Amino acid sequence: MRSIVHDTTVVTPAGREVRTLARHSLVFEDGRVTALAPAAELQDRVARGEFDTVIPGAACITTAGLVNTHHHLYQSLTRCLRDVQDERLFGWLLKLYERWRHLDYRAVNLAAKVSIAELLLHGATTTSDHFYMLPPHTDVRMEAVLDAAAALGIRLHLCRGSMSLGQSGGGLPPDDCVERDADILADCVRVLDAYHDPRPYALRRIDLAPCSPFAVSRELLRDTRQLARERGVLLHTHVAETREEEAFCVEKFGRRPVQFLAELDWLGADVYLAHCVYANDEEIGLLARTRTGVSLCPMSNMRLGSGLSPIGRMLAAGVRAGLGVDGSSSNDGGNVLAEARQALLVARATTACENSGAPLLPVAEAFKLATSGGAACLNRPELGHLNVGAAADFAMFRRDDVALAGAAAQDPLAALVLCDPPRAERVFVAGREVVRDGRVVALDETALGAEFNDLVAARFR
Ligand SMILES: [Zn+2]
Structure with missing residues (x-):
């Protein structure tokens, strides 16, 4: 299963630096990043249908998990x-x-x-x-x-x-x-x-x-x-x-x-x-x-x-x-x-x-x-960045979220650190989607919250 986050803004540590890469694409397979390159270089492969999943990235800042x-x-x-x-x-x-x-x-x-x-x-x-x-x-x-x-x-x-x-x-x-x-x-x-x-x-x-x-x-x-x-x-x-x-x-x-x-x-x-x-x-x-x-x-x-x-x-x-x-x-x-x-x-x-x-x-x-x-x-050199060989752990934040609006156009890295951080739009761990459309994929968040409030009210106040 080969997937691509296509044409997004990637923010990732790279050695001692933090790089902000506009109009880049992130390819991942078997839970690992296999390519990080300008979107234009990967456009032909996307057009030829080489990827099982194409995740549109233009609306988002994509950061290392x-x-x-x-x-x-x-x-x-x-x-x-x-x-x-x-x-x-x-x-x-x-x-x-x-x-x-x-x-x-x-x-x-x-x-x-x-x-x-x-x-x-x-x-x-x-x-x-x-x-x-x-x-x-x-x-x-x-x-x-x-x-x-x-x-x-x-x-x-x-x-x-x-x-x-x-x-x-x-x-x-x-x-x-x-x-x-x-x-x-x-x-x-x-x-x-x-x-x-x-x-x-x-x-x-x-x-x-x-x-x-x-x-x-x-x-x-x-x-x-x-x-x-x-x-x-x-x-x-x-x-x-x-x-x-x-x-x-x-x-x-x-x-x-x-x-x-x-x-x-x-x-x-x-x-x-x-x-x-x-x-x-x-x-x-x-x-x-x-x-x-x-x-x-x-x-x-x-x-x-x-x-x-x-x-x-x-x-x-x-x-x-x-x-x-x-x-x-x-x-x-x-x-x-x-x-x-x-x-x-x-x-x-x-x-x-x-x-x-x-x-x-x-x-x-x-x-x-x-x-x-x-x-x-945590002695995990494969985590915390999105360079080739990293784990495919990343989060996508919408650039047009009002919390980031303006800042995302100025400086995506500063938007993530200095603004009130919004909910992520999508999150992937080991290449598997765990948050989609701002909701946790594997559970009913509202039902969990209600069940938890009942438990706390009954036993932990
Ligand atoms: Zn503690």
């Missing part, structure tokens, strides 16, 4: 929960654990569908999901998320998350919400054996992801790292998100959060870390030297009053960075382009506050965070 590197898909269950709207992280978590201890398979599955639908509809084609809330007294399993992703067609890095340090052991979560270290490690092995696909272009990978330094034991951090390195999979966790976490780590471990991870050999090219708001210049240098990835989550950090991550200083130091929308209880949406815009605004405002005279973060750098930067965090 967006990559989201940090999420908790189940958290749409407690989006906008009244009790925690004005709470900071620790207070927010303590009240949310009381709701999340009632999770079950169906609730997680529906929540994952809602969150994935939202991501797809806004042009994301790959997401990481850090799923750490698996109370032992429930039927919650990683399959609740895997099934939702497979049904809707998004590319998934599912992080087998974990919490093992309950309140009786000095941790933050209630004791009945945490699992035993041995049970966590056994399930990590089970999920890796059953679902991890190490091949390039894989639709599904498993990463290992203890929740945070204040929710797992030091032994679990060590053993998870060892298992991940034996199996050649990625490690992920939250770190340096708030001042309170920093104080917790200094008091309990005698180390600041990033230094604590360094001591546990938890930095490197196989690690990506969410937040790093409270990383000082020395720690930023360490993240860059070790090639550790960072998932920047500026909206969540501001929503929870956590702080402003040092995005400009990280990028200037050469840290591998991508974006995470974070869970929908702290954002409260799944729009990666909106996150790119927010990252740009935070970086620029921080530069002003620091009065360093550093240049403003360019639009193209913010776009790279949402695409090739995120792909680099």
